[in-house]
Amino acid sequence: MNCLIIILSLFFTLSCSNDLEVINSIVASDTIPVLKIEEFYFEESENGKIKVTVKAPIVKRYETTKDTITLFPKGIEVFFYKEYPNVESMIKAKYAKHSQNKKQWEVKYNIVATNSKGDTLYTDLLYWDEKEHKVFSNKYSRIVTQDGTLIGRNGFESDENLSWWRVFNTQGVVNVKED
Numbered sequence: 001m002n003c004l005i006i007i008l009s010l011f012f013t014l015s016c017s018n019d020l021e022v023i024n025s026i027v028a029s030d031t032i033p034v035l036k037i038e039e040f041y042f043e044e045s046e047n048g049k050i051k052v053t054v055k056a057p058i059v060k061r062y063e064t065t066k067d068t069i070t071l072f073p074k075g076i077e078v079f080f081y082k083e084y085p086n087v088e089s090m091i092k093a094k095y096a097k098h099s100q101n102k103k104q105w106e107v108k109y110n111i112v113a114t115n116s117k118g119d120t121l122y123t124d125l126l127y128w129d130e131k132e133h134k135v136f137s138n139k140y141s142r143i144v145t146q147d148g149t150l151i152g153r154n155g156f157e158s159d160e161n162l163s164w165w166r167v168f169n170t171q172g173v174v175n176v177k178e179d
Helices: 002-015 020-027
Strands: 035-046 049-063 068-072 076-083 086-093 095-099 104-114 120-129 134-137 141-145 148-152 156-159 165-167 170-174
Touching: 141 165, 148 165
Parallel strands: none
Antiparallel strands: 035 049, 049 068, 049 076, 068 095, 076 086, 086 104, 095 104, 104 120, 120 134, 120 141, 134 156, 141 148, 148 170, 156 165
């Protein structure tokens, strides 16, 4: 009987060891969100007028000592207004990630973005550098404008309003107006 008790004690002691790395990985702040919101809706206004609305099925925020990361794992829709409710520009995607410290967005999968001129961008990867006020991608991108369609096989670069484009490894058809 004493032998059985000793064996069971050893078994429970060995099987219940607390490996500090395992415990830390389970409770690490970068694996468990500090905030989770379902059916997220946000409005930003200026002088009582709505300027931006953001919708997302799920938002998760993770905080570490290095950065605060906000994920939109099931997609995001952002609408910009000059005069609400008339949409001036917008962006929709299946996934987005924002780094607060770096002031950068990574947007992925089935991205559609439209600017104030009606130009529409289609791509699967987009970065927005808030500090540089620049939007870019190194992936296949298609830009449909009033004058034609541009294809950037190696992506594009633009200002954050998508008012001008620099397309890499270009192909497409553009109508040129004569003066």
